[in-house]
Amino acid sequence: MRKCSLDNLQKVFALIAENASLYLPVDKVGGAVFEKWQEGTSYSNALNTVRSAKDFFFPQTENMMEFKTKGKEIEVVDTRDEHEDFVVFGVRACDVKSFEILDRVFLCEPVDSFYANRRAHGVIISMACTRPSETCFCQTFGIDAANPGADISCWKTDSEIFFEANTEKGEKLLSSIAALTEDTDEAAVEAQKAKIAEIMKKLPLAGITPDKFGGGKTSEFFNAPQWKELSQSCLGCGTCTFVCPTCQCYDIRDFKTNDGVIRFRCWDSCMYSDFTKMAHGNIRNSQLERFRQRFMHKLVYYPENNEGIFGCVGCGRCLAKCPISMNIVKVMKSLGGEA
Helix, strand or coil: CEEEEHHHHHHHHHHHHHHCEEEEEEECEEEEEECCCCCCCCCCCCCCCCCCHHCCCCCCEEEEEEEEEEEEEEEEECCCCCCCCCEEEEHHHHHHHHHHHHHHHHHCCCCCHHHHHHHHEEEEEEEECCCCCCCCCCCHCCCCCCCCCCCCCEEEEEEEEEEEEEEEEHHHHHHHCCCCCCCCHHHHHHHHHHHHHHHHHHCCCCCCHHHHCCCCCCHCCCCCHHHHHHHHHHCCCCCHHHHCCCCCEEEEEEECCCCCCEEEEECCEEEEEEEECCCCCCCCCHHHHHHHHHHHHHHHHHHHHCCCCCEEHHHHHHHHHHCCCCHHHHHHHCCCCCC
């Protein structure tokens, strides 16, 4: 384990940025967002960013290819440009876990090469949560806010920051900043872990468990009468899906230009009325069906196909951002007989 003074953190950032683009949470109006570091950029102390670090590997929009036309000739142009070496600093444990969920989607056969290239070129430095929010429930899904994982785990005190490499990528990066850090024992980190554990026990959602959900529960929950009442207030705005670090649905579209076509993909939402719309119509015509799809996927469908891993990481963003305060916790309580 290594450590350095917080007074030297900007020097650490500068050293990292010499070899790769560095991104970190920065305070903005409306909340913290990931931004590219430049001299003088201050690291945000916000618990979490408004949108997750998912954008670095699965961006909201990206061009996939171009078709250039000239007369009857068509040229297919590979426009991909996801080979930048980059480092994302300050990722919380919930978002770190989300990468495992996304990996199971985009790195299974056939591999999504856009996503895979970004994963290969990215290094994740996580940060333990010293001030979890009342909307946090990552422990529900077995995530430890005090042990965030990733390529390098970090813990920050009032005066120092501690680093521990977890992967080969992490070891390489940590060695590159060795001149600004020093070896240390784990006493301060262990003390912080204990404090975080006590805070997590006292959070309002600490008692939420997923025990009643998981694979093999489709028939039990699909026609549950609670869906009608739960979905009645849903606006279908898609906010929950756009702030979610694990949602992976996208649409592929073509945009006509003066000399051809650009094919791009963009995030989509199962909450939208045209999400599954095809030539023959839509298989989910009501908001109830769309609402049910979102939460059944997180709690039943995904774990059924992924060794029991749930499709939610308890980051709490949907709790904080839903305009009508409808969220996965309320769904779990209602279907589980707790409310």
